Amino acid sequence: MSANVTADFIFGTLATDDSRLDVLRAAGRAVHHANRTVPVDPLPDEPVELVVSVGTEVAAARVVAWYSTGDAEPTPDAPHILLEPGHVVWDTLLWGYRREWRGSLPTQPTGTLVRYRVAAETHDGPVIWADPDPWTGLPATFAYHVDRLGVPTWLRDAVVYHVFLDRFAANAGVFWDMSLGLDQFFGGTLRGILDRLPYLAALGVTCLWLSPVFPSPSHHGYDATDYLAVEPRLGSADDLHALLAAAHAQRIRVLLDFVANHVSSDHPAFRRARADSNAPERSWFTFDASGAAYRSFFGVASMPQLDTDDRGAANYLIAAATHWLRQGVDGFRLDYANGPSHGFWSAFRAAAREANPDAALLGEVVETAELQRSYQGRLDGTLDFLLLQQFRGFFAFETLSAPAFAAFLDRHLAFFPADFVLPSFLDNHDMNRFLWIVNGDTRRLKLAALCQFTLPHPPIVYYGTEVGLSQRHDLTCLDGSRRLEESRLPMPWGADQDRDLLRFYSDLIALRRRSPDLWRGRRTSVAATAAGLYAVSITTDRQHAVVAFNRGHDNQRLELANPPTLALATASGVRQTHRDLFLPPMAGALLLAQT
């Protein structure tokens, strides 16, 4: 890796070893539930077992769960169950024992939102709540919605294109002004996207994810002042309707970016709440006792955090979301989805699917695999940040060996249930672009994209990645500060596009769309060597594929018993003979056969 490229820092609460240790230790000492239920996503008339870890510092006489359905709160006068002490777990990190307690909440009919709180009661000391809010100390309210909702079928087969609105396409006749600072407005619009629909249709994508369209003071829009209007810079509600109609006519779905975690400090609700402690919106936010300080997104004062367990805040957000779904929007990418509670998402999803039975909800949850999995039944899936790190570790930084990458992929795919999607991506608007971290080496980008597009989950392409858009500087400055905007350069059009790369992406997308079921077939690793060769066989009843990657620095030969036919190569030097596949360094291939 070149001296001016920094190792990945993926934004999130668990980005460093120290933060992970802190979280593990804190959880191991306390009463920890974290929505761990069996099953994760309960069906009607199915009992729901709660799993609660009682940590090293808690001597529990009883463990209780109070629960409610309907409007009541799960307070200590609500119905409750007692959990039973079970399995004792030795924890080397804490040098002590935890104990798992288990108990079952009763079955409920379809459409029930079950909310509950969990606490350990000590012999004569205080009640110790599971996972209290770190800011307020108040008990967590856990929840699940009893239904038979599953992942929308269209989403499983989607190829998603991620548009950063201000930087993708300006209105006709307007050109990018490259002298602007990257935190200024470049002039991308909804109408610009509409004009570029033919490009997107030709590329073959089936779904657009638009960065925030709501009114906001910033170029990125993740601090909205209104959830029911369109930011005038980007266009009008009519423009959005026109884009939706045109996209749908081409069988392209459209997802909006939705921030339930926080609003702009200029949002009228926050202004009223801040000015008047008796304002109805006061309870949407969390003020401290003095009333001066308030809870905000990672402490950023311009982004006050919503209390999504507050009924007023939740109703506002859900009303806004269902409004857009009824306008024809196909779903949402949900920013910082681990901020709002599981209970909020349970209610949000039920309402969203009532407004649009095909609505898709994808969460940004940069967290452990365990936490991501807990969103089953609350969201349709979470953006695959774990895979992103492995993609970059293996294909770009070479910090990961082929065996370690193969082992990760195998287990990652096995870890998550069938009813959950993990949309994959190589880069986004908050990190160095993939092409930047590989110093513009498109061979590596093609290898990684081939891997991404032959996995079971829907791939996402960040605008420009398909035509060689990179950066001018690293995201991390010499002084250690980060300028995320570096990954948001304006989209190149016309002669500025890398035609070869674009053709590769079009071919890849076409191949993926031609065999939608194949990618969810049975996967078996057939090679994973220290020299950087990785190959996997994928089979269904009707098809057979082999995908092979040489991320090494030497030529590689892969011998296969009954090899399918070469369908796509990432480089010109790839050759196939009777039983052998030859791969030059940084080259990959897809072999395909009908069986």
Place this chain on the structure above:
Amino acid sequence: MSANVTADFIFGTLATDDSRLDVLRAAGRAVHHANRTVPVDPLPDEPVELVVSVGTEVAAARVVAWYSTGDAEPTPDAPHILLEPGHVVWDTLLWGYRREWRGSLPTQPTGTLVRYRVAAETHDGPVIWADPDPWTGLPATFAYHVDRLGVPTWLRDAVVYHVFLDRFAANAGVFWDMSLGLDQFFGGTLRGILDRLPYLAALGVTCLWLSPVFPSPSHHGYDATDYLAVEPRLGSADDLHALLAAAHAQRIRVLLDFVANHVSSDHPAFRRARADSNAPERSWFTFDASGAAYRSFFGVASMPQLDTDDRGAANYLIAAATHWLRQGVDGFRLDYANGPSHGFWSAFRAAAREANPDAALLGEVVETAELQRSYQGRLDGTLDFLLLQQFRGFFAFETLSAPAFAAFLDRHLAFFPADFVLPSFLDNHDMNRFLWIVNGDTRRLKLAALCQFTLPHPPIVYYGTEVGLSQRHDLTCLDGSRRLEESRLPMPWGADQDRDLLRFYSDLIALRRRSPDLWRGRRTSVAATAAGLYAVSITTDRQHAVVAFNRGHDNQRLELANPPTLALATASGVRQTHRDLFLPPMAGALLLAQT
């Protein structure tokens, strides 16, 4: 805690947070078995499931276990089983996934020693062995012995007295010379112990654990030059026989201290091995390629480590152990028992029990609870170092709250199987004495001893603790070095003994021995408060006890529904009324009733 008392440093491989993290990370990346079988201690005609964790960096195509019975080695031409991939585990510490593989070895008849090796086979890379030896890189050989052996009954009810031979009792007419350095010889002997048997019988102990009696150049004897003789300074083989006979006549058992991990560099076997690479004893030890360096106990050159998987070394050790058992020795305390392999202990135990069906084997394993538990069926138990740390954390250093201590005890007792003992102790010859770390506060010592003697497992008293023996200096010097000898001051006799403390210990031992079954009864915590009150109820069909501890700095009142009668108080201020027990600071009580 006073300025001249240091926090505990308990000798062992996992003494620090960093070493624990290193071990967790290394295990999580690799192929890890660590003798994890279900069941831990197989019975005749019972299949044995192996559990193998395949770590983040290993892409396993197959996981294989080769096994052998009898004399054959479990090499790759031996019979084998294939394990099946199972459960995927997310590991936040490693930020990746591990996978558990499981498979069952076939049933075997009584008396079979099963030895096996485990490896992951990769697609086209190397075979990766489970838990290879860190020094040689060679595969670990795991083992279990199929039998119906259990913990000897007498051991469960034993009260053990730990004698450090050179410092306990000199021959008649010889007195301690306190001007000697603590690494010199003070003159304690076997005959000295014999003379003091009336003292030990009056105290009420039922078992002596003697520090090493074999010839050795050191005052501690943990570096033997001969395993079949008695160190002349300590006495003769006849003296040992006389002590055994006299002790047995008083129904007192005698355990010897046995070091299977290493010998003295003056041991003739090592001298021959070192001098001649063709010597038959060469393979007892592990020399590097040059033949100059050899493996030793924690790198101490005077203590070369034995390879207990070498047949010659194993036979020598087992022959020595059975020799002493046939002389009437009742078993062994096994020094650094996690050095030798599980396979060695399996064979050692089978031979020991054949020589003496009542022989007890207790291991020194300063390690995780999981590793300790894996010795079931190989040893009868392990010295309870985990509890030791908690005793000292709660009763001495106050680094542990009563709820945390209660939670630990509850789970610790539940974690281990019934067929395994965890002898408890407050101090030993390798750490600051308990009375030193509490600045001589016998109230705290009595509290801790009351806790120790009311637990299910056999208590050990380190010589002198019962009469107020402490230290002159801390074990840790100002420069950070440690002088373990400080905990080995000579035993005070006569007027130098704390009579009050001795009476307390005699009473405690008598109470314990009066109700041997009670301590294995059902335990329920009835109090565990932030103020330092901890109380537990213990019941059997015929008896009921409450043990209460006030480790706090204020008076405490404990209200009990049907309180038993005060049987022992650790301090004069303890009072009982109709339903209430009053405890002054640092006082405890035992209440007893027949039901």
